[in-house]
Structures are given as structure tokens and as C-alpha cells.
Amino acid sequence: MITYIIRRLVAAIVLLFVVSAITFSIFYLVPRLAGATPESLATRYVGRAADVETVELTAERLGFYDPIWVQYGNWAKGVVVGTTYDMGAQDVECPAPCLGYSFITRQAVFPELMDRAPVTFALAIGASILWLITGVSIGVLSALKRGSFFDRFAMIFALAGVSMPIFWTGLMALAFFSYKFNITAPGGSYTPFTQNPAAWAYDLLLPWITLSLLFSAQYARLTRAGMLETMNEDYVRTARAKGLVEKRVVVKHGLRGALTPIVTIFGLDFGLLIGGAVLTERVFSLNGLGNYAVQGIFANDLPKILGVTLLAAVFVVMANLIVDILYAVVDPRVRTR
Amino acid sequence: MSESTSTLREPAPGPTGDGEPFLDVRDLRVHFPTDDGLVKSVDGLSFHVHRGKTLGIVGESGSGKSVTSMSVMGLHKQGTANISGQILVDGTDVVGSSPEIVRKMRGKRMAMIFQDPLSAMHPYYTVGNQIIEAYRIHNDVSKDRARQHAIEMLDRVGIPEPHQRVDSYPHQYSGGRRQRAMIAMALSCDPELLIADEPTTALDVTVQAQILDLIRDLQKEFHSAVIIITHDLGVVAELADDILVMYAGRSVEYGTADQIFNEPEHPYTWGLLGSMPRFDRVRSERLLPIPGSPPSLINVPKGCAFNPRCRFADLNGDLSTTERPELVDAGHNHLVACHLPPAKRRELWRDEIQPKL
Amino acid sequence: MTVTDPSGAARAEGAGTAERRELLKVTGLVKHFPIRKGLLQKQVAAVQAVDGLDFTVREGETLSLVGESGCGKSTTGRLITRLEEPTAGKIEFEDRDITHLKDGPMRPLRRDIQMIFQDPYSSLNPRHTVGKIVSAPFHLQDVKPEGGVKKAVQDLLELVGLNPEHYNRYPHEFSGGQRQRIGIARTLALKPRLIVADEPVSALDVSIQAQVVNLLEDLQDELNLTYVMIAHDLSVVRHVSDRVAVMYLGKIVEIADRDPLYERPMHPYTVALMSAVPIPDTKRRHERERIRLQGDVPSPINPPPACRFHTRCWKAQDICKTQEPPLVELAPRHQVACHFPENAPAGTSDTPSGDVPPADPGSR
Numbered sequence A: 001m002i003t004y005i006i007r008r009l010v011a012a013i014v015l016l017f018v019v020s021a022i023t024f025s026i027f028y029l030v031p032r033l034a035g036a037t038p039e040s041l042a043t044r045y046v047g048r049a050a051d052v053e054t055v056e057l058t059a060e061r062l063g064f065y066d067p068i069w070v071q072y073g074n075w076a077k078g079v080v081v082g083t084t085y086d087m088g089a090q091d092v093e094c095p096a097p098c099l100g101y102s103f104i105t106r107q108a109v110f111p112e113l114m115d116r117a118p119v120t121f122a123l124a125i126g127a128s129i130l131w132l133i134t135g136v137s138i139g140v141l142s143a144l145k146r147g148s149f150f151d152r153f154a155m156i157f158a159l160a161g162v163s164m165p166i167f168w169t170g171l172m173a174l175a176f177f178s179y180k181f182n183i184t185a186p187g188g189s190y191t192p193f194t195q196n197p198a199a200w201a202y203d204l205l206l207p208w209i210t211l212s213l214l215f216s217a218q219y220a221r222l223t224r225a226g227m228l229e230t231m232n233e234d235y236v237r238t239a240r241a242k243g244l245v246e247k248r249v250v251v252k253h254g255l256r257g258a259l260t261p262i263v264t265i266f267g268l269d270f271g272l273l274i275g276g277a278v279l280t281e282r283v284f285s286l287n288g289l290g291n292y293a294v295q296g297i298f299a300n301d302l303p304k305i306l307g308v309t310l311l312a313a314v315f316v317v318m319a320n321l322i323v324d325i326l327y328a329v330v331d332p333r334v335r336t337r
Numbered sequence B: 001m002s003e004s005t006s007t008l009r010e011p012a013p014g015p016t017g018d019g020e021p022f023l024d025v026r027d028l029r030v031h032f033p034t035d036d037g038l039v040k041s042v043d044g045l046s047f048h049v050h051r052g053k054t055l056g057i058v059g060e061s062g063s064g065k066s067v068t069s070m071s072v073m074g075l076h077k078q079g080t081a082n083i084s085g086q087i088l089v090d091g092t093d094v095v096g097s098s099p100e101i102v103r104k105m106r107g108k109r110m111a112m113i114f115q116d117p118l119s120a121m122h123p124y125y126t127v128g129n130q131i132i133e134a135y136r137i138h139n140d141v142s143k144d145r146a147r148q149h150a151i152e153m154l155d156r157v158g159i160p161e162p163h164q165r166v167d168s169y170p171h172q173y174s175g176g177r178r179q180r181a182m183i184a185m186a187l188s189c190d191p192e193l194l195i196a197d198e199p200t201t202a203l204d205v206t207v208q209a210q211i212l213d214l215i216r217d218l219q220k221e222f223h224s225a226v227i228i229i230t231h232d233l234g235v236v237a238e239l240a241d242d243i244l245v246m247y248a249g250r251s252v253e254y255g256t257a258d259q260i261f262n263e264p265e266h267p268y269t270w271g272l273l274g275s276m277p278r279f280d281r282v283r284s285e286r287l288l289p290i291p292g293s294p295p296s297l298i299n300v301p302k303g304c305a306f307n308p309r310c311r312f313a314d315l316n317g318d319l320s321t322t323e324r325p326e327l328v329d330a331g332h333n334h335l336v337a338c339h340l341p342p343a344k345r346r347e348l349w350r351d352e353i354q355p356k357l
Numbered sequence C: 001m002t003v004t005d006p007s008g009a010a011r012a013e014g015a016g017t018a019e020r021r022e023l024l025k026v027t028g029l030v031k032h033f034p035i036r037k038g039l040l041q042k043q044v045a046a047v048q049a050v051d052g053l054d055f056t057v058r059e060g061e062t063l064s065l066v067g068e069s070g071c072g073k074s075t076t077g078r079l080i081t082r083l084e085e086p087t088a089g090k091i092e093f094e095d096r097d098i099t100h101l102k103d104g105p106m107r108p109l110r111r112d113i114q115m116i117f118q119d120p121y122s123s124l125n126p127r128h129t130v131g132k133i134v135s136a137p138f139h140l141q142d143v144k145p146e147g148g149v150k151k152a153v154q155d156l157l158e159l160v161g162l163n164p165e166h167y168n169r170y171p172h173e174f175s176g177g178q179r180q181r182i183g184i185a186r187t188l189a190l191k192p193r194l195i196v197a198d199e200p201v202s203a204l205d206v207s208i209q210a211q212v213v214n215l216l217e218d219l220q221d222e223l224n225l226t227y228v229m230i231a232h233d234l235s236v237v238r239h240v241s242d243r244v245a246v247m248y249l250g251k252i253v254e255i256a257d258r259d260p261l262y263e264r265p266m267h268p269y270t271v272a273l274m275s276a277v278p279i280p281d282t283k284r285r286h287e288r289e290r291i292r293l294q295g296d297v298p299s300p301i302n303p304p305p306a307c308r309f310h311t312r313c314w315k316a317q318d319i320c321k322t323q324e325p326p327l328v329e330l331a332p333r334h335q336v337a338c339h340f341p342e343n344a345p346a347g348t349s350d351t352p353s354g355d356v357p358p359a360d361p362g363s364r
């Protein structure tokens, strides 16, 4: 198990480099292939009015004249050991993990990311608790009452939930609950948990529900399929033959057996989500990582994009690793061979 | 919720034991409505088992053996099966009782072991955990006490180092040990009836022999009634006092083991005996298979269900193809469902069948 | 084999087969499956599935391989049919070394050596008609049978006792026994010489099993087939075989003609195996002498040293733990690998190592 984790960690680090290199290449190369020169790129940062000398100086300072691998190397070095930036007037110390400075706002990327991460985390954690509870219980009930009115209704709901895009459901929810009936907080509200937990929850309630709607539909289907399978397993029959009450048969034996795929998918979904729930954050104007990435992309602000991508990749890779470890926790056959 | 009392019962036909039978199944019918039609998996089956006795149920795949055992345990899902008749477990009718009453009987009064011990145990819980659970359903004891009991049970069924093994997972056991653990679990609440549905089919001969010995020993010790379901006549010959031969959801012959093996009267039983290569006799030149294959339980042949495969069906005029033979006593509580006159059957067995086996 | 075959009776005695030609010869056959672990996936151990087999099969005879689950029977079958690459040893078919033949040169030989599998359900493609399934070998091997493929397939169906008109049906329309017949028909399409049958009747009901056993015997007589039969049911094995090899943990512990083996088993493992078979006879229930092996078969990853059976053997002495008993001929055509064989003819029970006292046949 230990060697396994080490192997996975090494693989994860390699993977992170590959992901960042690809992102780096895309956002550096694509504009150049489209005909941009180092000077024209630098112009974007200093403004059109600047004279040639300033532009060239900026391009020089940003390293636009270096070959791409050197530029990537510098960036990667910054991530690992930190670096020093020549910002014209004075040198700026950027400690590891240095994700660079936004070309436009001139803010260090990493602290900005850390500022926004809690928003995304709060969104992801709340929503996932909601969808786990609703999705799994709807799935279990559906499987037990297979073919019943409830089952059919739930599966239609699930189908609808999966196929409705979040910007639609989100906007509708906002329109009704926040603006028409004033039950929930309007878009853009966010109170840090440390300030006022109640307000925090109140502000996030609608985003949570919207986001979990999508996922709980998926999880209901997944759970239902898993339960239909495990409830026909021999070991469930054995549990009944022992004289166990049906509720325990379902939860302790049936659901426990169906849990493995749910845990797997959940880990991956959660990892993706904390990398940035882009649509939800846009719709509810939450300043999380997803929104940050979107701003970066619109502004072609490479350090921002790279920073978010790397962070998201870290989350996904971590989630993968955790899922694999969880797998061993959930299934003793993996743990004890 | 009808609880039949034993006073209403008359002595049941069939091989007898002392006193009231512990399990008395009367005219059991289990039908499954499906899209293709009504599957008559069990269609009028009666048998009984006394405490301390072993009943063997034999028959080909699909003859309704497992459906029968599941009915006795009350394990058919409500709504999927139409069940009628009576299954009296020590006087309580499983068919007519509420699910809660039957649940409380499961594990405590009657227990079951299954064919494939790997799939029959939950892969995510330790063996000990599963035995402890079984014990605590019916016994209000602490976890520690139950664990102690689980270790005792594992020791009793011959698992070495039960103190350590109790914390192992089923996949860490070998096939034979898994079946032993299943038996330990089934016996943990000291049930009076043990149903073993093909308990050794998935095991090697050497392990099968160990398990059969174990069941035999435990039965002596616990004095329980045992039903052993199998398609291997060798296994029932080793264990059973009485044997019920099933074909297409019905009993075709029911008697003591000696009667079934030494003076069988039903052509299907002859067929089974002739199909089996004999390990213990001079090798016969050729096996004598039963032609054709078992019928679909949706379209059971009219008359005697066995008639399309029976060499002697035409000896009865058209009786075999038109009228279903009832299970009647051919003497000495040996029940046979065949239109051939008993004298003729004995003659056929003596002159035609037995010499060729 | 039927009574109509004049050679059948003689063959059963084993005398007839002695003069027959050797079709298959296996020497020192080994198959180890590596187990890899750790960061670099280094090989840390191996499953010693088959570990040094020697046997021959003569034309027209049936050799059965018996033994407990995991002893390497199927692996042996797959090695003979070259579905698996041997780790060491030699396989000769008609005096030709086929041990490491590449796919190309092996192709014509695949016609001669065929395999029947256990599961009549999963071994047939459910989306193909019976005609397509049975004719597949013709297409694979580019063979144009006389009178056309369809005619050939219908003849094959008839041969295995199926209605030739069922040419266009699908496997699910047939019962288990009939499906196994379809599988057999497919196997027979290219007129093989050697058929390796891996548990051909284990999944079938007794009454159907008997039909298929009879069919296999009839076909053997009609087509002069040679069988290597893999089975665990000792009663079936006794019925079908001319010779029987008993395997334990990847090794042959005893190999002999059928009757001597069943009447006078010499290896303690064979004796135990035989005594474990339940007998369908209530009269003999109590008179049988029972030998119950304790415990389970050890793991083939780390088999016991010397005699692999010594951990469960009731006759084991110190020498069994230190010296591997060689497979030696203790009676004509009867080879046993044991230091203290049972039922050994007087004078031959001395083990080759010499310094061990002769086994007392009565010492159980």
C-alpha cells in the first residue's frame, strides 16, 4: 500500500508538469501562431499609447523574447522554489509556490487563488452533502420500489435533472426564489463562514440547491442501478435468511455493497468541482476559482489561467488518489490480498 | 395471520419418523407470473422431516428444489410469487404468517446454507462480524459475548486458529473453509431445521467429504432436522434417511433412502440411476441416459410431466399423456407417482433396469 | 466406446493401446505464471501452475487428468493446445516438436488439435446462428468442404445428434446439453485427431451428462479420436478413460491404466481422492473405509518442498520433506511418485533411494 501511494504520488507530480506544460504551450503558442509578436503581446499589458522602448522593455521583462521552454522553465522554477520578479521600479520577491503575477492587475496569483478558494470549497462541500443525501436516498427508495409510481417519478426527475443545464436552472431559481419571492439571497451575495455562519449558509443555499440538483439526479440513477444489482446478490439473501430486519438488510448489506462505485464517482466529481464550479459561480456571481479562471481567459492573462489550471489539476489528481485509497478502505478485498 | 395447530393434522403419508414432524409441507404451490406465462416452479409438493432426520431432495436443474427451500425459509419476495399450501414449521404455518413472524423464525428455528459460499457471504465484512450479526439478531447479548460465541462456532466447524480467523474476510478463506464458516453462521442460533441447498456442489471431492462429515456430525450433536438438496445421488446416499425425487415441480417418488436406491419404482429415478457412471461397480459399457431434456415449467406436458422422456409411457394406454398420476403409497410408505401398476414397476426394475446398472 | 467396436474391449484392458502409435508426447512440461510487485513491477514469485509433467497419449485412447481445483489441469490442456506458452519442457505431436511453434506454422496443426470447453453457455456467441458457429472453423482455416459448407455443417449436426434443420437457430433456443453438442460439432468440423476436453460435462445435469458422455465415446470410435479429458468427477473419469493421470499441485503423482488405478491406487493422494467419492449405495454407507484429508491444498505459489503432498499425507516420514519422490513404474504402465506407496506389488515398493524401509501397505 505504501509503495503504491508513493508510486501514485510520483505519477501525480509528473502528470501535473505535463498538464501545466500543455496549458502553457497553448496560451503562449496560440497567439503567436495567429501572428502576434512579443511586442504586440507586450502592448496588451502596457497599453497602446506606450512608446516602442517601453514596449520592448516590458516584453524583455516578461521574458517574451526567450524560447518557450526557457519561459516554461522559469515559470516552473517559480512554482517549485519561488522567484524574483523585476517589476521595473524594484525587484519583487515571489516565494514558492510562485504562480506569477497577473499581467493586468499586477497582483500575485497565488494569494488571489487562496482568497477565492474558500468560496468554491464552501459551494462544493455544501452542495455535495446535499446531493449525496438526496441522490442516494432517492436511488435506494427507487430500487426498492422498482416499477412503482415513486420510482418512475424519481427517474423522470433524474433524467430531467441530468439534462437541464445549470445556467438555466440557476437563473430560473434566482428569478423565482430570490427576486420574485425573496426567500433566498440574491446573486452575488457571499459572507465568509468565519464572519457569520448563518449568513454564510443563507447566501449559499440557492447555489447549493441548484448545483446539487444536477448531481443528485446523477447519483440517484447510479445508486438505483447499484442497489438493483446488490439486492439480488446471494449475500443479501443470506442476510435475510439470518432473520435480519429488512431495513438493516437494505442499508447494511445492500447499500454497503453498492457504495464502491458511488465513492469513486463522488471523489472525481468533488475534485473537479473544487477546481472551479464555473457555471454555478458565473450564474450566482460568486467570486470563486471558476470565475477567476473565466476572467483570466477573457483577459488572456496567462499567469491567472496557468495558476487556476494547475490548482484544479492538483485537486483532480489528489481526488483520484484519495478515491483509490478510499477504494481500499471500502473494499477489504483490495486492502487485504 | 393463521396459526395452524398440530391437533388438526392427520398423519402425513410418506416415510415416517417418531412423533410430530418438525417440518410438514403440504400441497405447496409456488407460481411465478412472468411475461412469458405462469411459471409453475412447485406445483403440489408434500413432504415432512422429523428432528434428527435428514431428507434429501434430488432432481435436475430447474425442477424446483431451490424454490422449495426458499419457500420454507419464507424468502420469496412478496408480490413476485403466488404461494399456496401449508408449510408448518413446528406447527406454525410459514405461508399464512405475517412477514415479521416468519422473519423471527429465520435463523432461529430454521437456517440455510447455500451453494456458493463466496457469493453468499458479504465481501466487505469479516467472517466473525457476519456470525456475530446472525447471533445477535436472536440473542440479546453483548458484542464481546457474541464474538466469543462466533469463535466457539468457528472452532466447532473445524476452522483452525479461530481466534485469528474470526477477523478475516471471506475472500481470505479457502472454498472449504468458507462453507464451514457458512455452516457456523447457520448454526449459530442453534436452529432446529437446517436446509443445505447444494452445499458441496462448488467444492472439490476431498473437501466435499469433509463438509458432509461435518454436517452429519453436527446433526447428531444438535439433533436438528436437515434437508439436503442436491443433484448428486452419491451425496444423498451418504447422508439422507429419506429421499424425495423431484421432476418439473412435483414429487415423483418419495421414500426411504434404501427404497429409492434398492427398489426404485419411478422410471425417472431409474433414469437418474442409469445416467450416473458408477464408481463402485464394474464399469458398464454404456451409460443409459434419459432421452430429451427437462420440460419448460410454463408448458408442463399434459398427463405425467415425464411422459415425453419415458420409455414406458405407452404401456399405460394413453393414461400417461392425459392424466396426471398422483403420488400414492406403493406399500411401506414408499410413494410413487406413476401410472404403471406397482407389480409391473417392480417387475421392470427387477428384470430390465437393475441388471443393466 | 460401444460394444460394436471390436477393439474397444482390448483397449480397455490397456493391452491394445500399448501397440498403438504415440500421438502426443509431453516431457518436463512447466508453466509458471509470474507474480509482479512493487515500484518496478519486479517478478517476486511465480504461480507454479504446472511443474514438470511427463506423459504420452496414444492414438485413439483417452487420457484423463484428474485432481483438485487449481492443480493445473486446465493449464496443461491449454499448453497442449498451445493456447499458452510453456515455460519449459517439450510437447511433441506425431513426433514433431510443437513446443514453441509460432502462429504461422501452428495454424495447420490447429486443425488436428482442438479444444472443448466447460461452459456450454459462454463458449457460443449468442448472436450467431448454429450454422455460423459450426462453420466458423472452415472459414478460419480456409477449408472448402466437399459438397459445400452448409452440407458439411448439417452432417456435423447430425453426427452429434442434433436436428440438421436447426441450422438457422440461435444458441439460446437450445438446452445446455444441446449447446454442448453444438460446441462439439464445431470442434469436429476440421476432423481433428486430438481433442482436449476441459470439463466437457461438468456443467450439465446427470441425465444430459450421460448423453454427452455417450456421444463423445461414439465419436471416438467412429472417427478414431484421441482425447485428453480434464475432469474432476472420478466416476465420469472412470467411465470414459483408458488412462488416468492424477495431478497434485502441478505435478503428476500417479499415472496408470484405468482399471489398475481404480482397483489398486498406489499414491496416498489417489487413495484419499477415491475414498472421498460419495457412493450412491445406501448399503455400503457404513462399510467403507474412509480417509479424510485434513486441511486444504497448499498454494501453488509456495508449494511444500520435496513431496508436495507431505503436508496432508498420513504416511509422510522425514524423507518426504527432504527428497522429492520420482515418478517410477511400480507395475507395468503404472507410475507413482511416492516414497511409501500403497498397494505396491511386493519387491517393487522399495523406493529408488534405497535407504528407506519398504512401505507397509497396511499402515494407515
Ligand SMILES: Nc1ncnc2c1ncn2[C@@H]1O[C@H](COP(=O)(O)OP(=O)(O)OP(=O)(O)O)[C@@H](O)[C@H]1O
Pocket: B032, B034, B039, B040, B041, B059, B060, B061, B062, B063, B064, B065, B066, B067, B068, B080, B231, B297
Ligand atoms: N423469481 C422467479 N421468477 C420466475 N421464475 C423463477 C423464479 N425463481 C425460480 N424460477 C423458476 O423456477 C424453476 C425452478 O427453479 P429452482 O431454482 O427451484 O430450480 P432447482 O431445482 O433449484 O435447480 P438447480 O439445480 O439448477 O438449482 C426454474 O425454471 C426457474 O427458472
Ligand SMILES: Nc1ncnc2c1ncn2[C@@H]1O[C@H](COP(=O)(O)OP(=O)(O)OP(=O)(O)O)[C@@H](O)[C@H]1O
Pocket: C033, C047, C048, C049, C067, C068, C069, C070, C071, C072, C073, C074, C075, C076, C232, C300
Ligand atoms: N493466467 C494465469 N495467471 C496466473 N495464474 C494462473 C493463470 N491461469 C491459471 N493460474 C493459476 O494456476 C493454477 C492452476 O490453474 P488451472 O486453471 O490449471 O487449475 P485447474 O486444475 O484447471 O483447476 P479447476 O479444477 O479449478 O479448473 C491455479 O492456482 C491458478 O490460479
Ligand code: SF4
Pocket: C267, C268, C269, C307, C308, C309, C310, C311, C313, C314, C315, C316, C317, C320, C325, C337, C338, C339, C340, C341
Ligand atoms: S512421498 Fe511421502 S508424503 Fe508424499 S505421498 Fe508418499 S508417503 Fe505421502
Ligand SMILES: [Mg+2]
Pocket: B065, B066, B067, B197
Ligand atoms: Mg437450485
Ligand SMILES: [Mg+2]
Pocket: C073, C074, C075, C198
Ligand atoms: Mg480448470
